[in-house]
Amino acid sequence: MYEKIKKTAIDTLKIELNEASRLLERISDDFVEACLALQQCKGKVIVTGIGKSGHIGKKIAATFASTGTPAFFIHPAEALHGDLGMVDSEDLVILISNSGEATEFKLMLPLFKRKKLKTIGFTGNRSSFLADQVDFIIDTGVENEACPLGLAPTSSAVNTLMMGDALAISVMHLRDFNSTDYAFSHPGGSLGARLIFKNMDLIEQHVQPPVCYPDETLSEVIFCLSRTGYGLAVICDDDDKVLGVFTDGDLRRTLEKSTDLTVKVGELMTRTPIVATADELAYSTLELMHSKDINAIPIVDSEERLMAVLTTHQIYKSGIN
Template sequence: MSEETGIGGLLQGGRAAGADGDDRQTGAQGAGSDEELLSYALETLDIELAEARRMRDRLDGSIVRACRLLLDCRGKVVVSGMGKSGHIGKKIAASLASTGTPAFFVHPAEALHGDLGMIGAQDAVIFISYSGRARELDLILPLLAESAIPLIAITGSGDSPLARAAACVLDVGVEREACPMGLAPTSSAVNTLMMGDALAMSLMRFRGFNAEQFARSHPGGSLGARLLNRVYHLMRGGERLPLIACRGSVMDAMLELSRTGLGLVVVCDERQRVAGVFTDGDLRRWLLKGRTLDDPIIDAMSRPGYVLPAQWRAGAALEALHQRHISAAPVVDEEGRLVGAINLHDLHQAGIG
């Protein structure tokens, strides 16, 4: 290589090539079609789906061994991985934790600077590395082995240091990445994510983890509101409860409707049991018939009226009101006695809907 074609020449050549490349790229962008972009997207999905199918076809008893290892774990599951593997590891840890398997993510670099102390003797570790040769493993693997902490490897290399040190290996290897240069983890990233989901869902179903338990991990969302709240948590009681006795009049019911704004008045007998209900609609229909406000409420009310059990989940109560095309209902205890009332607004205000 002559002096002219040394480093400076290469840099100049690189800049020139880059400039030409930019021009070509700009020209290609101008000439490219929507069909071309669509074809790229479809090709990406086709490659990733094909690799996912290949992973499914070779899935064997290793997933069973991994599940058994985590079912036997008395501590927590610690998930770790570098780069893109780390991002996917965080999702896998979150999926495990929200479906009945206590788990958290530890970054390998942070583990080597103190966070390794977060891993206890009763824990199990899932380490994600497609090559199985992340540099951090040189220091982490001996420490895990010294403490006899079981290790599950999610990797594409069955003969890597990670695979050899693991009690169980989950193979996410691919023949082809969707990246045309074969550099960006695409098909392998999808396989890793799917393997994590397969692991989490298998454990969840084996444990019989149910929707209410799931909601306890998500109390701040609409799912938690639907499943954790009971009718008695949200119902109106005391002075907010629209109530009159069977001996009352339509006038008494109208005043209660106006006072509480629930859209419904509960008519009770002397034992505090619901005899019927009277709604805004009932009032309009009563007056249109030419009847008076002095008439007895027992002649105007709807019998017996739909009631909601206080112990019902709020989500089930909402569905029941929608199915019956009503906006409110009395709430009764296990003995059938009136304890409150609730309407759609109360449920929506609690984030249920």
């Protein structure tokens, strides 16, 4: 039984991989012109398909949307009952049908032609109604479905998905869509957080930074360290420019040598401390903190005035890791 199941799975994959390998010969002039039409589209990309083609179409629309091409999926039945109202004259439509004979498309395509919309057809039948009516044909045809009955869309569904990815990624390159652009489409993920959030975005405005001045005593600085819990106090001049820092580590080292709590912190602080600017990416600041083995860092403005102290915990909390 185990061997039979494994053989069936392997045979399925072999058929699908074999059919997919034939797609390399299908990157035609129509494919290139379809990419250029998508790049030049001033409106939205509307993807439509019914049954398994619809499920694949939803994924294709999502891939376009996340790689810089505004796109969404419309179900053909819903389209014929009002959703066509979402289609504007500057839009482009991708229609998916393996047979190319979907009844709904025979009603929809004349309407698209009347609106003078550019259309792209994904089909496995180059002699079909769909292939005859669209501006550009993407050939997803197969000789063998992986389904032993030859009925369930398997190899053809994989081909459609792959050609959809090839189309979307080609257009992505044409648009010079980069990782920062991608992050704005995925702000909820770790990559989005890394490329979007700056230090200024993570500053807790209601929290006063742990500021001390050079003429304050060690006793006063200890109180500041205890009150804030940042593990450091930032020593500033009267204009709030950072002069140095005094950390928990500095405190331990000081008390090992002396218990004089009246000494001025200006004599004890670490001068020229590590700081980060407000407009730097928080991810870059996190990497800096890791490299210097510190858990908190002063954030300064363009004139080197203290704005806040940022901790690794605050950065992690934003989703950056």
